[in-house]
Amino acid sequence: MSIQQLNELYMNIYHQLRFTYQDKLTHQAVRILQTIRMEEKVHVSRIAAALGVSHNTASEHVKRLIQKGYILKQRDAADERKVYLQLTERGTTTVKQHTELDEGKLAVVMQSLSLEDQETIQAGFRLLEKQARKCFSS
Numbered sequence: 001m002s003i004q005q006l007n008e009l010y011m012n013i014y015h016q017l018r019f020t021y022q023d024k025l026t027h028q029a030v031r032i033l034q035t036i037r038m039e040e041k042v043h044v045s046r047i048a049a050a051l052g053v054s055h056n057t058a059s060e061h062v063k064r065l066i067q068k069g070y071i072l073k074q075r076d077a078a079d080e081r082k083v084y085l086q087l088t089e090r091g092t093t094t095v096k097q098h099t100e101l102d103e104g105k106l107a108v109v110m111q112s113l114s115l116e117d118q119e120t121i122q123a124g125f126r127l128l129e130k131q132a133r134k135c136f137s138s
Contacts, residue, residue, distance in 0.1 A: 017105045019097040032061055033070060033087060033095035041076075042085045070094060 028051055035050045036042045048058035062085060065071045070091035076082035110118055
């Protein structure tokens with residue numbers, strides 16, 4: 001299977017099984033929420049690096065997401081000079097809707113498959129995730 005075919009399959013799967021978005025966000029806003037969700041103790045400087053933008057630009061994006069109730073700032077208990085970003089409940093729900101498959105739709109599809117096919121899909125996803133981490137984790 002070619003890379004192009006794999007991407008086409010992924011796009012079609014995501015299109016069919018995605019959530020219906022409740023919140024309209026920019027791609028950068030979703031990536032900020034995703035970075036906070038996937039990593040521990042995220043600073044604005046990490047957001048800047050993840051987006052490839054200046055610290056000031058990242059700070060402005062973060063400020064807007066705080067105002068909209070998606071994230072909040074949390075001071076480090078051991079060193080109050082350090083400020084981490086944390087998702088609110090709204091932020092957690094929103095990033096899930098913008099980056100994951102709809103669990104209800106996915107359950108319908110998985111239940112329509114044989115147990116063997118379900119295990120094959122899970123094994124394939126595990127392998128792809130493992131190799132992606134091996135190739136691209138810093």
